[in-house]
Amino acid sequence: MLTREDVEKVAGLARLKLTEEEISEMADKLSQVISYVTVLDEVDVSNVEPMAHVADVANIFREDAVRESLPREAALDNAPKSDGKYFLVPQILENA
Amino acid sequence: MDYTTIIGLEVHVQLLTKSKIFCGCANLFNPDNPNVQTCPVCLGLPGSLPVMNRKAFQLSVKTGLALNCDIASFTKWDRKQYYYPDLPKAYQISQFDLPFSADGWVDIEVPSTGETRRVRLIRAHLEEDAGKNIHDESGRGADSRVDLNRTGTPLLEIVTQPDIRSAEEARIFLEDLRLMLRYLAVSDCEMQEGSLRCDANVNLHVEENGETIPTPIVEIKNLNSFRGVEAAIEHELKKQVKAWQTDPRRMGEVPKTTVGWDANRNATFEQRGKEEAADYRYFPDPDLCPVTITQEEVDEIRSTICELPGVRRTRYVSELGLTPYDAGVIVDQGAEFASYFDEVCVTCGDGKQAANWVTQDVQRELNERKLEIGEFPVSAPVLGAVLKKVVDGELTIKSGREVFATLLSDAGDGTRISAERIDAIIADKGLGKEQDTGKIDAVIQAVLDRNAAVAEDVRNGRMQAVGPLIGQVMRELKGADAKDVRQMILDKLQG
Numbered sequence: 065m066l067t068r069e070d071v072e073k074v075a076g077l078a079r080l081k082l083t084e085e086e087i088s089e090m091a092d093k094l095s096q097v098i099s100y101v102t103v104l105d106e107v108d109v110s111n112v113e114p115m116a117h118v119a120d121v122a123n124i125f126r127e128d129a130v131r132e133s134l135p136r137e138a139a140l141d142n143a144p145k146s147d148g149k150y151f152l153v154p155q156i157l158e159n160a
Numbered sequence: 161m162d163y164t165t166i167i168g169l170e171v172h173v174q175l176l177t178k179s180k181i182f183c184g185c186a187n188l189f190n191p192d193n194p195n196v197q198t199c200p201v202c203l204g205l206p207g208s209l210p211v212m213n214r215k216a217f218q219l220s221v222k223t224g225l226a227l228n229c230d231i232a233s234f235t236k237w238d239r240k241q242y243y244y245p246d247l248p249k250a251y252q253i254s255q256f257d258l259p260f261s262a263d264g265w266v267d268i269e270v271p272s273t274g275e276t277r278r279v280r281l282i283r284a285h286l287e288e289d290a291g292k293n294i295h296d297e298s299g300r301g302a303d304s305r306v307d308l309n310r311t312g313t314p315l316l317e318i319v320t321q322p323d324i325r326s327a328e329e330a331r332i333f334l335e336d337l338r339l340m341l342r343y344l345a346v347s348d349c350e351m352q353e354g355s356l357r358c359d360a361n362v363n364l365h366v367e368e369n370g371e372t373i374p375t376p377i378v379e380i381k382n383l384n385s386f387r388g389v390e391a392a393i394e395h396e397l398k399k400q401v402k403a404w405q406t407d408p409r410r411m412g413e414v415p416k417t418t419v420g421w422d423a424n425r426n427a428t429f430e431q432r433g434k435e436e437a438a439d440y441r442y443f444p445d446p447d448l449c450p451v452t453i454t455q456e457e458v459d460e461i462r463s464t465i466c467e468l469p470g471v472r473r474t475r476y477v478s479e480l481g482l483t484p485y486d487a488g489v490i491v492d493q494g495a496e497f498a499s500y501f502d503e504v505c506v507t508c509g510d511g512k513q514a515a516n517w518v519t520q521d522v523q524r525e526l527n528e529r530k531l532e533i534g535e536f537p538v539s540a541p542v543l544g545a546v547l548k549k550v551v552d553g554e555l556t557i558k559s560g561r562e563v564f565a566t567l568l569s570d571a572g573d574g575t576r577i578s579a580e581r582i583d584a585i586i587a588d589k590g591l592g593k594e595q596d597t598g599k600i601d602a603v604i605q606a607v608l609d610r611n612a613a614v615a616e617d618v619r620n621g622r623m624q625a626v627g628p629l630i631g632q633v634m635r636e637l638k639g640a641d642a643k644d645v646r647q648m649i650l651d652k653l654q655g
């Protein structure tokens with residue numbers, strides 16, 4: 065069972081602000097999800113290699129060649145705020 | 161207070177690829193043109209997929225081998241998740257539990273103690289760099305600006321064991337690492353441009369009542385100069401000693417602190433205080449498949465590693481008989497310079513002679529002309545050929561210098577400098593060493609006859625009088641060796 069502290073921590077990591085109601089609702093829902101996947105604990109995996117990737121492939125590379133980048137206007141197009149050269153974000157406090 | 165200083169470093173190195181690690185955007189330091197080297201992949205736009213740059217992986221393995229690391233036959237990519245404006249995907253592609261290399265070491269020489277110290281490396285892994293934030297420094301709280309040109313630059317993170325015992329050792333480790341990476345041509349290591357950056361973890365092991373007590377670790381972030389590394393650690397150590405003396409705290413009693421270094425004020429400032437330990441929730445990146453490497457492939461990359469600075473320095477001292485100082489001067493100039501020296505040395509067959517000329521004459525000319533060794537008009541075989549004549553006794557050192565100077569001034573006129581020019585210059589200027597002792601003898605006799613009083617002084621033991629006599633002889637016999645002439649005069653007068 066997830067505690068409300070667990071939910072608050074996960075929400076904090078995801079930068080989500082939850083109301084009191086949402087916190088208890090999420091505690092329930094997340095607990096359900098987790099109890100659902102705990103079924104997996106019943107499987108003996110002691111002799112199974114951890115899987116790094118679902119597809120059984122390795123070594124997909126591209127050669128080191130430069131391709132054209134987006135024009136700056138296109139790069140900045142989706143930004144909530146820009147000055148035409150940079151993305152603008154609310155002041156970052158290094159000691160926050 | 162009896163204590164040991166404990167320092168571990170985390171070094172970030174940008175790799176010298178043409179394109180970024182997971183996309184085809186240019187990997188170029190370009191702060192004057194922000195946000196022109198981006199694409200859907202490095203902007204983290206939905207639906208885009210990263211593909212690994214082969215060269216970035218090869219350069220990493222090359223570095224890992226030079227750092228004496230074990231190369232993993234299987235390695236994978238993980239997402240390290242945190243929010244920061246310079247990280248558009250809100251996760252960094254990095255390596256968590258299966259880095260491509262681990263368990264290496266670097267030996268450093270510490271001049272102040274004369275010791276060789278081994279710094280063990282925990283691991284080196286590959287990841288992508290973040291973008292760059294530019295903060296408003298007016299204090300009016302204006303928006304921060306974000307440039308994503310750097311996002312996705314291939315970045316090597318090298319983590320040492322806490323084996324470093326002083327600020328000086330930390331600086332030397334970093335200087336040696338930089339030189340090695342430049343020899344390997346895996347990074348330009350321009351610290352001003354941020355392609356080599358360093359974080360330092362610093363604490364003390366205090367000995368008290370037969371107990372070793374570790375103090376809380378302080379991490380100093382983003383050091384980007386050698387001087388900064390040494391000064392910041394020095395400063396932090398003083399602070400920690402004082403803290404122990406006034407309010408002793410053990411490791412674990414207070415959380416790890418992170419500080420920045422203000423080079424202008426020569427002080428550290430706290431960045432994050434009581435924040436809970438970072439929780440990055442690493443998991444394997446489903447967008448990238450693992451990389452496997454065979455022993456043959458590792459060996460092939462190993463065969464591309466040139467002779468590294470440490471090995472070179474030792475060889476110059478033990479095989480060529482150079483002083484450690486001269487060996488250091490040559491090696492520190494970089495791989496190209498050291499190779500130039502090697503070729504001069506092989507051509508003339510005398511390491512010390514080659515070292516003298518390369519570290520004095522050649523370096524002086526390079527400095528005056530603001531040239532790199534690759535642009536120097538007198539190539540190594542040509543200088544080697546001049547020195548061969550000096551070594552074989554066909555030219556005096558003085559005449560050798562004149563040939564060298566003439567070659568250089570000819571180069572200024574656009575004349576192609578080849579070894580054939582040397583004999584022509586020697587003939588033109590009559591620089592060939594005078595080997596005809598009969599002729600030298602005759603000139604000496606004539607000079608002594610003209611200067612009977614001075615000769616008498618020398619005969620009576622006033623040795624400083626011999627100088628002007630040598631001078632007169634040399635004016636008449638350009639190619640004579642001053643040392644030989646001196647001896648011949650003395651033989652005549654005292655014999």
Ligand SMILES: [Zn+2]
Nearest residue numbers: 183185199202
């Ligand atoms: Zn890109």
